[in-house]
Every structure is written in C-alpha cells, then in structure tokens.
Amino acid sequence: MSNYFKAPLTRRQCLSLLAKAGSSSAVLGAAGIFGLTNTPVNASPVTLKPLQGKNRKVLILGAGISGLTAAYELERAGYHCTILEASHRIGGRVLTLRRGDFIDELGSPQICPFDDAPNLYFNAGAARIPAHHTGILHYCRTLGVELQLFSNHNKNCYTQDDAAFNGQPVRIREYEADMRGFIGELLAKSATSGAVLDQPFDEQDLDKFIQFAQAYGDLDSSLTYRGTDRAGYAAGGVTTAGILKQPRPLPELLRSDFCAGAMHFAEIADQAPALMTPSGGMDSIVKAFLRQLTTPVQLHCQVSNIQLQPQGVAITYLKQGESYTEQADYCLNCIPAQLVSGIENNLPADYVTIMRQLGRGKLTKIGLQAKQRFWEQEDIYSGISWTKQDITQIWYPHHDAFKAKGILLGAYSWEPQISDRFAAMTHQQRLATAIAQGTKVHANYAQHIENGVSVCWQRMNHMLGCGAVWPEELQKTGFQLLQAPAGNHYLMGDQLSMHPGWQEGAVRSAWHALADIERREALRSTGAQA
Amino acid sequence: MNKIWLVFMLLSSAVLADSKQPDAQYCLVCHGSAAQGNAAIKAPNLTILPDWYLRQQFIAFRNNWRGSATNDAHGKEMQAVANTMNDAEIEQAIAFIRRQAPVKLPISVNTTANVQHGQQLYQQCQACHGAQGEGNAQLHAPPLAGQHNWYLVQQLSAFKNGWRGNQNDDSYGQIMRQFAQSLPDEQAIADVVAYIDSLPSTQPLLRTSR
Numbered sequence: 173m174s175n176y177f178k179a180p181l182t183r184r185q186c187l188s189l190l191a192k193a194g195s196s197s198a199v200l201g202a203a204g205i206f207g208l209t210n211t212p213v214n215a216s217p218v219t220l221k222p223l224q225g226k227n228r229k230v231l232i233l234g235a236g237i238s239g240l241t242a243a244y245e246l247e248r249a250g251y252h253c254t255i256l257e258a259s260h261r262i263g264g265r266v267l268t269l270r271r272g273d274f275i276d277e278l279g280s281p282q283i284c285p286f287d288d289a290p291n292l293y294f295n296a297g298a299a300r301i302p303a304h305h306t307g308i309l310h311y312c313r314t315l316g317v318e319l320q321l322f323s324n325h326n327k328n329c330y331t332q333d334d335a336a337f338n339g340q341p342v343r344i345r346e347y348e349a350d351m352r353g354f355i356g357e358l359l360a361k362s363a364t365s366g367a368v369l370d371q372p373f374d375e376q377d378l379d380k381f382i383q384f385a386q387a388y389g390d391l392d393s394s395l396t397y398r399g400t401d402r403a404g405y406a407a408g409g410v411t412t413a414g415i416l417k418q419p420r421p422l423p424e425l426l427r428s429d430f431c432a433g434a435m436h437f438a439e440i441a442d443q444a445p446a447l448m449t450p451s452g453g454m455d456s457i458v459k460a461f462l463r464q465l466t467t468p469v470q471l472h473c474q475v476s477n478i479q480l481q482p483q484g485v486a487i488t489y490l491k492q493g494e495s496y497t498e499q500a501d502y503c504l505n506c507i508p509a510q511l512v513s514g515i516e517n518n519l520p521a522d523y524v525t526i527m528r529q530l531g532r533g534k535l536t537k538i539g540l541q542a543k544q545r546f547w548e549q550e551d552i553y554s555g556i557s558w559t560k561q562d563i564t565q566i567w568y569p570h571h572d573a574f575k576a577k578g579i580l581l582g583a584y585s586w587e588p589q590i591s592d593r594f595a596a597m598t599h600q601q602r603l604a605t606a607i608a609q610g611t612k613v614h615a616n617y618a619q620h621i622e623n624g625v626s627v628c629w630q631r632m633n634h635m636l637g638c639g640a641v642w643p644e645e646l647q648k649t650g651f652q653l654l655q656a657p658a659g660n661h662y663l664m665g666d667q668l669s670m671h672p673g674w675q676e677g678a679v680r681s682a683w684h685a686l687a688d689i690e691r692r693e694a695l696r697s698t699g700a701q702a
Numbered sequence: 703m704n705k706i707w708l709v710f711m712l713l714s715s716a717v718l719a720d721s722k723q724p725d726a727q728y729c730l731v732c733h734g735s736a737a738q739g740n741a742a743i744k745a746p747n748l749t750i751l752p753d754w755y756l757r758q759q760f761i762a763f764r765n766n767w768r769g770s771a772t773n774d775a776h777g778k779e780m781q782a783v784a785n786t787m788n789d790a791e792i793e794q795a796i797a798f799i800r801r802q803a804p805v806k807l808p809i810s811v812n813t814t815a816n817v818q819h820g821q822q823l824y825q826q827c828q829a830c831h832g833a834q835g836e837g838n839a840q841l842h843a844p845p846l847a848g849q850h851n852w853y854l855v856q857q858l859s860a861f862k863n864g865w866r867g868n869q870n871d872d873s874y875g876q877i878m879r880q881f882a883q884s885l886p887d888e889q890a891i892a893d894v895v896a897y898i899d900s901l902p903s904t905q906p907l908l909r910t911s912r
Contacts, residue, residue, distance in 0.1 A: 258731075278728065279782020474727055476735035490727055511731065514740025516805055528741045592775045595782075631779065634731055636743060 217310050218683040220249035220690050228252065228693070231487050231498060234506030235469045236264020237298075238665045238678035240461040241311070242504045245686055247466060254498060255465075256473035256489055258507075258634040262462065265297035265638060266675065268453030269539060269625055276633040280599050285623040286541050286579065291572035293453045294539030294579045296627040297638070298675050300324070300447045307679035308457070312450065315460035322449040322570045325438035326555020329568070332613050333560045336428035337420070341557070341613045344435075346403040349390070350419045351431055353397030356389015364395065434558040442674065449570070457675070474634070475507060478517040480659035504685055506665040506678075509654070510637055519658050526650035527663075531641030532630050533673065534591035538563070538583035538606045540624040545578045546614065561609040562590045582606040582624060595628040602626040639666060639673035655681075657688060728783070729795055738805040739850050744776045747807065748799050750848040750903065754839055756799065758874075760784050760792045767872040771865040776856075807903075812851060812896050816889075820897030823890060826881060827898075835901045842874045848903030854895045858882050862891075 228251045232239045235257040243253045259276060261267075269275065270293045273284040286292045300322050301308055312319060327348065330341035360382050373381075382395070390400035397419065405414035425431060438444050450456035462469075476495065477488035485503035489496055505512065509527035517524065547553075547568045554570035567581030583606045585591050594602050603624045610617040629638030642651065655668050662685040669677030729737060732745040739747035748756065762768045769781025787795065827846075830838055835847030846854065859882075860866045867879025885891050 278731070278779065279784075279786055281786070474730065474735075476730070490730070493727070510742035511740075513742040514730075514732070514734035514738075514745070516735050516738075530742065532742075592773075592778075595775070596772075596778050631782070633728065636732065 215307060215680060215683065217307070218245055218686045218690070220245055220251075220686060221693070223250035223693075226250075226693075226697075228502070229254070229484075229500040230689075231256065231485065231500040231503045232506070233475055233487065233503065234258070234264065234665070235262040236506055236665065236678060237266060237308070237457070237675045238682040239264075239504065239506040240458065240465070241679050241682040242664065242686060243467065244311075244461055244464055245682070247464075253467045254500065255467055255469045256475065256487070257469050257471050258474045260471055262469050262471070263455055263458040264506075264678075265629070265635065265673075266454050266458050267295070267297040267627070268455035269294045269296050269627075270453075275625060275627060277628060277631045278633050278636075279631065280626075280628075282599055282625060284625050286539075286625075287577060289575075289577070290452065291569070291575050292541060292577060292579050294537075294581070294625060295449070295454045296537050296539060296625065297629075298454050298673075300443075300449050301675070302442050302444070302447055304441070305674065305676035307683065308675040309448075311460065311679070312448075312457065315457075315464065317456050317460045318451040319448040320451050320571055322447045323438075323445045323554050324443050324447065324556055325445055326552065326568075328551045328553075329555045329557040329566075330613050331428065331430040331434065331558045333428040333430060334612075335560070336424055336430075339612060341559075342420075342428075343404065344558075346417060346420070347425065347428070347430060348435060349400050349403035350397075350422075350425055351435070352402075353389040353391065353400060353419060354422050354425070356385045356387075356391050357395060357397045359385035359388070360391060360395040429560060430558060437556075437558075442671075451571070475515055478503070478505070478512070478515055478519065478661065480518055480661055483660075485659065485661050501660060502689055503661045504682070505661060505663050508635055508637055508665070509640055509663065509667055511634070512663070519661065522653065523658050526646065526654050529643065529646050529650070530667070531643065532637030533586075533639035533641050534588040534595075534628075534630040535586050535638040535673075536583060536591040536594040536602075536626065536628045537581060538594075538602060538624055538626045540580045540582035540603070540606060540610075541622045542578050542580055542620045543576075543622050544620050545573075545575065546616070546620050547578075547580075548573065550614075557613050559609065559613055561612065562593060563606055563609045564590070566610060566613055577622075580621075582610055582621075583626075591628060591630060594626065595631055599626050642672070655684065657685070662688070727798075729799060732779070734805075736802045736805040737799050738802075738807060739853065741850065741852055744853070744856060746853040747849055749802055749804055750845050752837065752839065752845070753796050753800065755837070755842075755844040756796050757792065758842065760787070762872065762875070765869070765871065767869050767875055768866055770869075771860075774860065774865045777860070777865060807848070807850070812892055812899070815892040815896030817893070817896045817900055819890075820893035820895070823885065823894040824897045826884070827894070830877075835898050846898045847901040849898075851895050851899045854898060855891055858885065858891045858895070859888075 230246050230251050230253050232243050232253055232255045235255055239255060243255055246253050260274060269284045271284055271286045271288040275282040275284065327343070327345035329344050331344055331347055332339070332341040363378060363382050363385065385391070386395060389397050390402055391397050399416040399419045401409070401414055401416060403417045406417045407415045473489045473491050475487060475489045479486040481499070484499055484501045486497055486499045487503060509530045510532050513524055513527040552568050553573055554568055557566040558564070562585060563583035565581065565584045567584070569578045569580070572578065583594070585594065597605065603626065606624065607618050607621050630636060654663055664681045664685050666672050666674060666677035666681065668681045671677030729748070732740065732743045733748050734740045734745065737748040739745055759768065763781040763784035769777035771777065830841045830843035831846050832838055835845060837843055837845035857866065861879045861882030862885065864879070867875035869875065885894065
C-alpha cells in the first residue's frame, strides 16, 4: 500500500476499519427518524365522488397537513366540513417563523425576533420535500406552490468532531475525497491480488471493477491514492497549475464519526439531492390550501370529548372556556395520539391502549439570525455542516444569496437525550449553547448572530411531540388497528404512516381515510350496510 | 335587596371568569380533557388532589424541589410551566381544575403485583396518607386513592432515587424520601401501589378555604 498510510496497517486492520466506515446503518437509522429509508411508491390522488345533494357532515380535528388535505378533498365533493384547531395557528408542524410570530412552547413562550424581511424566515418544522413524495407534490403542483431546489448535501460545508483533526472543522469535500481514495485503493488492490469475489468473475469484469475502484477513489495509474483535486486545491488551479492538498492520514479520518454516519445522510432516499422546498417558506403549502377552502378553520378549539355514536360521532370542545358539542357523520381526527389518550372518549379500549404506548418524538430546532452572510465568504451556499456536539447540524439558507442578512439553522437534534437537554434550558441558554457550539465550526460565529428562536417540539402546546414513535413490536401489532376506523372515527396524520414527521405521511394518511369514506358512501347509496 | 343580589351576581361572574381563563386550558393539554391524567404524557390525575396540595406542588416546582434532576424530563416539563406562572395564575389554574367534572378512569390491573404484601407495606404509609389513602392536610400528605398506578410507581421511584425529597429545605419531601427508600425494590413498589389501587377512590376532600 502507498505511503498515504502514515501509520502501518495490516490488511485485516484495513478491513475492520472499512467495516467501521461501512457500518453506518445504525447511525443512519437514527438519522432517518424523519422518515424511514424505504421509498414510498407513487400513489394516485384520492378522488371523491361528488355527493350530488346528499348531506354529509365531517368534523376535522386539527388543521395540519392531513386535516387540510382532507378538508380540501371533502369540500370539493360537496361534504360539509367543520375544522377545529386547538392552537392559535393553522399548519401544525408546518411552522414557518417570521418576525412577531408567537411560539407557544409550554413553559418557554417566545415571540420571533427576526427582522421584518421576506428572506428572514425559519422553517422550524417541515423543511424539505423529496421528489418521490408525490402526494404533497401533487398539491404543490395543483394548488400553485412555487418550489425551489434544496440540498442537504454541500461539499463545501464542514464536518467537526472533537475526536479528530484537533477539533478543527474540515470541509466535507476534503474528508470525502480522502475517504473515497482510501476505499478505492483498498478495493483496487484487493481485486488485483485475485482473492476477491465468490461469484463468477472473468477478466473483463475484473478490469471493469478495477476501473470503478480507480474512478471511485481518483487513483493514479498505479492504483494508488495520492490526493485529488476533488478535495479542492491547496493553491492555484485557475491561471496557475493547481497544487493538490496533502491527503489526511486514514487513522485520523477514522477518528471522526463522520464516516460512520453523517457522511451518508444524503444517501437516504428521503434526504438525497435534489430536494425541493416552497419559495418563501414551507407554509406556502398551508396558505395554498387555505386559498381553496370555503370553511374557515376555527382556532382555539380544544377537544374535550370524543363519543362514537351509532350513526356518527359527537365531539365536545372548549373554546374560550365555553363547552360546545357538534355531531357529524364522520370524524377525521388528526390530534397527536399521545393527546387523544388524555381526551375523554368511548373509543374501543384496545385502540386507546395502543395510543398510550406511542412515544413522543423529541426534536429541537434552533433558528439564528445572522447580520452578515458570513458563510458566503466561506464559499457556502445552502447545505449542512455537521458537528458531534449537541447542535448536530448547521444549515445555511438555500435562498436569497447576497442579501444583507440571513437565517441559519443553528441546531437540529432528533436524539431524544439531546432534545431533553435543550428542553431543560431557558430559551436564552439554548441560544447561548447554539452559539458556543457553532463557534467550533465558524470561529467568529458569535459576532455574526443577532437573535434567534428555539423550538422543542416535545414541549409545543397542543402537540407535545414531533412524529409518533412506534416501538417496532407495537407497529407490527397495532398500526393497522389504529389505521382502521373506529365506528365513523378515523385517526389520521403522519403518525399513521410509515413516514412520521413527513408531510407525505400526513397526505397519504388522509387519502387512506378518505378512500374508506368513499367506499362506505358507495355502499350506503346502494342501501348496503357500510 | 336588589343591590345585594347585584353584588352577588358580579362576584360569582368574577369567580367564573377567573376559572375560565383560556390560559388555564393549558393544564388540560397534558393532564387530560378533565384533568383526569394522561398515561401517554405521564401527567397525573389532578381531580383527586386538594387545593392545598396543588398549591404546594407549584411551590415545589418553583423551589427546584421537583424537576431539578438531570434526567427527570417529565418533572422538568411541569417545572418550566410552573416557572412562568405568577401566584394569581396559579390560583386561577387551581380554580379551573376544581371545576372539572370527575371522569371515570380506566382500570388497569397489575397482575404481577402482590396486593396482600402491598397491604402490609402500606401500614407505614397510612399514618400520613390515611387508611383509605384519603390524605391528610395537617401532615401535608396528599390523597393517593384514585391516582393512576403508573404515576404512583413513578413518584415512589422518584423519591427513592432522589429526584424528589433530596433538597434541604423540602422537609415534607425528605420525610417521604425516607419511606420510599425503605421499599427494597421495584416489586415492593408495585405491590404497595397495587394495594393503593384497590382502595375505592375518595372524593376530592379537605378543600381548605384560604
């Protein structure tokens, strides 16, 4: 092997190191909490048959994406909808924060302090849409939501890990180039030594394979990695010859956990480029639904009782301290299951038992207003830097380059323990922590940051969690039960999808419930028992 | 006569307004639609707890007697809320809780617990908490009967491991911590809770007038 390996390594050691580099599934599993790694197949949008004069009333509990989707489709088919929302706002976990917005976190209420400017917004909840999320994209297309490109992966961003490189941030470009060089060289030299693959593998295949390894790692003609311009030049490269950067020693690269997790984040089907996001903030989707709805969403309506009845559902709710009851043919319930379990009801006992066992997703996002777009001085436009500290990520805005100011994502953690630590802090302590930790990635971070918002989703009023956490066993035994209607009551939302935390899960859960209502209405019109 | 009637009307509507503050609805987000508790949030039944105890616990959260332990995520949730409330808001919240109609709680039986053993263990509890788990205002001991069994287990564990009753100025908490520490293991906690669970729920009692 080449002198690139500063420390002597045996083949066995190399392979075990390679195994470490490849053993990312556990880490990716955690990183993928915002969506499982399987890709949902395309679905046809639900089309409800018009009621044609029949009178059907539907109560929709919760004005997030699943509730809005259902209301839009039902209204178009002539159903009479009532939409009750417990909080002060519409959109659920589609939360785009701008100046003056109230953040209703239990015990830590805030008013968003950003300057009042169109480019200064923060998607504190849903933030990105993969191209295969055809359900939510169907509504973006048909309701006229303008989209921009969004990327999780930007090679000019940094990876920072106290365990490697003396804690200094390293460009993802350099880290990945060196890691691939090492893997490419290991592959190429293993292949030429002959003792590689079990399956039939002729000379031509072997030649192709070595070419692949060479291209993968950018190896020289002797199949040795000696650095690459993929990492960027140390100097020159435009009007003078470029000078390659010295590769980092492999053991040093492996001291960082980046290779065993975050480096592969954008390989996840739901996270891979190219992603999209609405121009001006994710709540453009909410606004697009509201433009279509004729029924107003009633805010501050906190459901206090759910009663299944022989022919429908009765819902009691509190509004400004007064109690009201409404009856309907159907109830589409988008309230987080962990809150439904505390609402008086006559739902089947096994149904409620499952809801009590669902975990509360613990996620924290912090948005920071920067008075200069200092990241542009470091050749960063969009993307994510990674650090092993609690803040985990820094996102740079994908929009409005060269404007005076910008909103960074200063922390995003989906690890429950980390989110607990942020939740235990005051808002000011959270900002101070985000700035202190961000300073390890950008040395003069503190002097650029003016103010910020922090959102701990497990503490947000009327939600108390982000994305239901289904224990694996419970999902096997309980998911279908909860997905099925109880009488004329349907539980909905991303919590009843294999994509918790994604708008796609919310849309598809609504379509699932609407398809069942359609089936029952068809049976009713033929006089059969629904 | 008319004047007296008018004053009475005004007073009662003021009380009504106090207990109907939309803010007090916050309580019901975690504690359930009738303050009956919610297992998914690990929020206790408030309807069985008398005013003095609710007040005492707001003070306990504010004083860091509850919610200060690093891993006590649920305690910290309530502590964050308590810290944002002033005295008047606490009284409004208590008044609001008092107005909630009692709700029948689901029965969850712990089949692995030994109720008889629990009854023996409970003998040391009843001096303060009463033979029927009805509580004792003079001794600052809350009612236990009618509380969710998972919450009682959680709190006994919290006293035992020092999340509660571990502060010098929390004298009642310290007393409770000693008793909790005398329960040797999880089984003992399960047993004594199973016995408390078997006691008929007493109505909210000892509503001390302030």
